Amino acid sequence: MSNPTTTPTPPPERDQQMLAIGRQCSHPSCLQVDFLPFKCQHCANSFCADHFKPGLHSCSKYDETKYNRVAPDCPLCNEPVPIPPGEDPNIRMERHLAVDCSVMTGRSHKASSTPKCARPKCGKVLFAQIQCDKCRQKFCPEHRFPNSHNCSSLSSLAAPTSISSAPSRASSRTSAVSASGLAAMKRAAASAKSVVPSPSTKTSTTPAKETTSANSAASGSKHSPFSKTDRRSKQEKESQIRAMRARAQKGLLSEEEKVILASLEAERAHGFGNKDCVVM
The missing domain is CATH 4.10.1110.10 (AN1-like Zinc finger)
Known part of the structure; x- marks a missing residue:
């Protein structure tokens, strides 16, 4: 089948x-x-x-040289050898052995040709160099910004502002001096006005006459015992007498003020011109 x-x-x-x-x-x-x-x-x-x-x-x-960049260590001094992009690692290592290696050259210090961070007190070896656009120096990633490495461009920008602020400070000082001078002149003028020479008998009698005439005119006028204005004027005179007495105890009254105080006390002794007696 x-x-x-x-x-x-x-x-x-x-x-x-x-x-x-x-x-x-x-x-x-x-x-x-x-x-x-x-x-x-x-x-x-x-x-x-x-x-x-x-x-x-x-x-x-x-391309392994572009994407797999590893700084190889020197087999003699154990120092990392930075290799720039596009350069053969063998050539760079030979240059290090001939110039920079401390074992081959007998130098105890690190090679000066190795790029380091330009910021003071940093000294990191730069495997990936970062150049500042302002000062054109090379720094590590930590100090790549202008504020982190005290860039010289920042100090140059701050210098004009400090120079411009100097005239303003000088003008402010002169204005302060002039203001203090004016204040001193005002105080001197005020003290000169307060110290008045002893007046003559004629000048001393004239304020007394004026005050007595004023008191007589005030006494001649009729007063109402229930008037609010009269009571207020009495209180004002009482407060004026107390204030002038306090100044008199400190020796601050002038001759004219002493005359005024005496007239007020005399008027107070007569009841401020209120001779009317009202019986309720």
């Missing part, structure tokens, strides 16, 4: 849709379909989890 031929069964439609979702690994020896592929950032090809690194799929656009 002849065996019937078996035809291969086509894959179901669901599997074909799943194959359209995934991506095939670009490595020639893998070609695995991965549903979560990795994209190389250098060559932009898709790879699986086993070949996505540049070294695993031999990426043609990956």
Whole structure:
């Protein structure tokens, strides 16, 4: 009996849709379909989890000198040797052994050609040099900002402001001196006015006459015992007498004020001109 031929069964439609979702690994020896592929950032090809690194799929656009920069240590002095971008590490190491290595050259101190942070008291070796745009010096990442390394441009900007503030300070000082001088002159004028020479008998009698005439005129006028203005004037005179007595005890009254105080006390003794008696 002849065996019937078996035809291969086509894959179901669901599997074909799943194959359209995934991506095939670009490595020639893998070609695995991965549903979560990795994209190389250098060559932009898709790879699986086993070949996505540049070294695993031999990426043609990956430059190890640019992306994998490591400062190697000198095998003799154990000092890190900075390598600028684009320079061969072997050439830089040979230069270090010939010029900078303390074991080969016999120098006990560090090589002066090694770039260091320009900020005082820092002295960090610069593997990645950062140049300030203002003062054009090289600093470490910690002191790269102008405020952190006391940039000279900041001091040059602050100098004009200090120079401009000097005239203002001088003018303020002169104004203060002139104000103090004016105050001293005013005090001298006030003291000169307060110290009055002893008046003559004629001048001393005239205020007395004026006060007596004023008192007689006031006594001649009629007063109402129930008037608020009269009571208020009495209180004011009483307070004036008390104030002048306090000043007299301290010796601050002038001759004219003494005459006024005497007239007020005399008027007070006569009852401030209220001779009317009212019986309720």
